[in-house]
Amino acid sequence: MTGISLSKTQIKNKWDILKADWSIWLKLKRRQTGTGWNNATQTIDMEAEWWKKAKKDIPGCAKFRKKPIQNEDLLREMFTNITNDEADHWNPLSDNPIIPNSQEQPFDLDSEYVDGENNAQGDPFDANQEGDEEVQEVTPSAVPNKKPRVAAVDRKKAKSSNALLMVEAILKISDCSISFTAKKKEGITIPEIMEHVKDCGAAYGSDEHDIATQLFVKKEHREIFMTVPTREIRLNWLRKRHFDKYGA
Known part of the structure; x- marks a missing residue:
């Protein structure tokens, strides 16, 4: 794109x-x-x-x-x-x-195990909760004084969710790049630049406003005008351009 x-x-x-x-x-x-x-x-x-x-x-x-x-x-x-x-x-x-x-x-869907204690407190992997995925049997730990571990749920659903997030992110990048490219090519529009012209003091009917309507048909003139830092300097710039073309 x-x-x-x-x-x-x-x-x-x-x-x-x-x-x-x-x-x-x-x-x-x-x-x-x-x-x-x-x-x-x-x-x-x-x-x-x-x-x-x-x-x-x-x-x-x-x-x-x-x-x-x-x-x-x-x-x-x-x-x-x-x-x-x-x-x-x-x-x-x-x-x-x-x-x-x-x-x-x-809790981390990508972790291999979840503590049995968390399961007892209402863990999302509890097999007794309605709508949960299948959970394997609880197996006591081989090490003494260790809490039993519960095997992780099937992670296909999590992977599918991650894939959807990636697709959405890529679409956002695409939309952003299109918007950025279009905006960069277009630059500041004529209606926008004329608002800046009025803001600097070039009223309708003035020489400054008249020369602006002629100059700012071209993109490069609009870009030059926007680099001028203050309203007073912008107004003087328009006066000079009018003098350059029509004289005193």
């Missing part, structure tokens, strides 16, 4: 890198407090000591000291529901592993 030919390995590597960067960015923004945000550069503006500690706690975050993450909106759509930044998920390896209410009884 984008005209770019990539192998499965290249796509996976790119996906993994973007996912890791997104996780780092979320942790950095959650860590940043107070007034340490630069609206101009969209970066975290904190002292060197703060960044020194952040680099130790969040490996790889140094890349975002002087520039923000790219395509933040697209990355949010891709990774929000599948990235664990420890904000609303329980990470047993974290310094403060507090289990949120939404995950009071976490």
Whole structure:
């Protein structure tokens, strides 16, 4: 769809890198407090000591000291529901592993065994619960004083669910790439640029507004105009272009 030919390995590597960067960015923004945000550069503006500690706690975050993450909106759509930044998920390896209410009884479908004790407390693998898959017999452990183990359920359903998640993720990437490519080709539209023209003080009927309607038919002129930093400079730029064409 984008005209770019990539192998499965290249796509996976790119996906993994973007996912890791997104996780780092979320942790950095959650860590940043107070007034340490630069609206101009969209970066975290904190002292060197703060960044020194952040680099130790969040490996790889140094890349975002002087520039923000790219395509933040697209990355949010891709990774929000599948990235664990420890904000609303329980990470047993974290310094403060507090289990949120939404995950009071976490379990891993990919683990080979589940403790019998958990099964007795209403484990989802309990054979007496309605609608559960078939569970093998409980076998006492050969080691003394060990609790019995329960064999894992058939994981075909879990694998099927993972496959569906992968398909949905790939479709999201495709949609995002199409949207990004179309937006990049189109750039800023004429209605959008004319709103900026009025905002800088070029009213309807003025020489500045008139020259803008002529210049901004071309994409390159629209892009140049958007690089001008302030409204006053934009208005002066339009006046000069009108003078260049019509004189005094």
